[in-house]
Amino acid sequence: MQINEQQCQSKDKAHRKEDEEKRHRLLGKESVPLGTCQTMCPTHELLDREAKNRLHCFEMLRGTEKDRKPRGDPLRAVKEYSRPAAGKDLTNPSALRPPAVLLNTVHYLIDDIATSPGLHPWTEVYSFVFDRLRGVKQDMIIQRVSGKDCVAILELTVRFLIYASYRLCGQPLRLYDPLINDTHLQENLSWLLDCYSTETGPHPNQEEFQAIGLLYNLGSHRAAQHIIELPEQLRSSPSVRLALSINQAFLETNPVRLLRLAHRLSFLQACALHRHLPTCCRDLLLIYSHGYSNRNCRFPLGKLAQLLSLDMKLTAEFCRTFGVDVNQDDQVFFSKGAFTEPQQKQMYCHLCHSIVSDKQKDLTLGNIIHGCA
Known part of the structure; x- marks a missing residue:
């Protein structure tokens, strides 16, 4: 009996020790590493990429670009995004940049490279x-960065990706993949909106990004529901109200109203809306092809150009893309039987660029990404 009691105590002690060790392991996993790297690129990574000839031309020491093995410039090199792999430690503090360094890195990427x-x-x-911003985001996630620096980094990143989605639209896939850009834009935007709702402010740019989030995701129930749940003061702000009106016009398939409201958008807001404009303009032509389908009916090209917010030459090209006939007297012949869909959306997406580009005027890219537009 005494032996059984001793055995039970031993087993109980062993179990407690095992539980304690397990708890420590879990706590170890939950511990958050704090970065100590004070440069944009950790020294060991710079030396490694230099040795393997994997420096980007933007990172090479000037004057060594044509050497067999160009040297890296510590003031221009930026940490690459690193894919997680077995046996690869991404939590080494010496390879992680603290929040202030990450923000300085993003400013460098925007001010000295992008613009x-x-x-x-x-x-x-x-x-x-794009790659270096992914690296910044990776460092932020590992360190669970939050607060003002986190919000500032995400705001700059979202503006850059929104602008890129407009500027590079229609480029070959080997140069620009809109789906990959969209994935990362949505992730950064979602994180930013979550910061606004969970962290104490003030957040002076919140109205801008709440509106951009809805304009970029027109027709999304989730995006609209998020806006509806915002505090009344924010929900009733001019930018958010305008975005809600445009979203309503989109849901009602009312392209004329949508395009009219789009005139009131800022340049970056128009960039966010841009990916929906081809569908909107196409819907307008389809509606008019049914509404004015009469062999004796002539619709003025100038009036249609005004509705589409395009010049007459682009409007005529847009019409012909969908099988809508335009004669030499600038008259449009709508016919529901003649309306056809082009094989690829990219074929006519570029025709809608002027709707956005006209808003840029004398704004510099630096103004746009830093929110000075």
């Missing part, structure tokens, strides 16, 4: 900045 007139083509600029 630099001397760096081209912009598809290459985008590719570099």
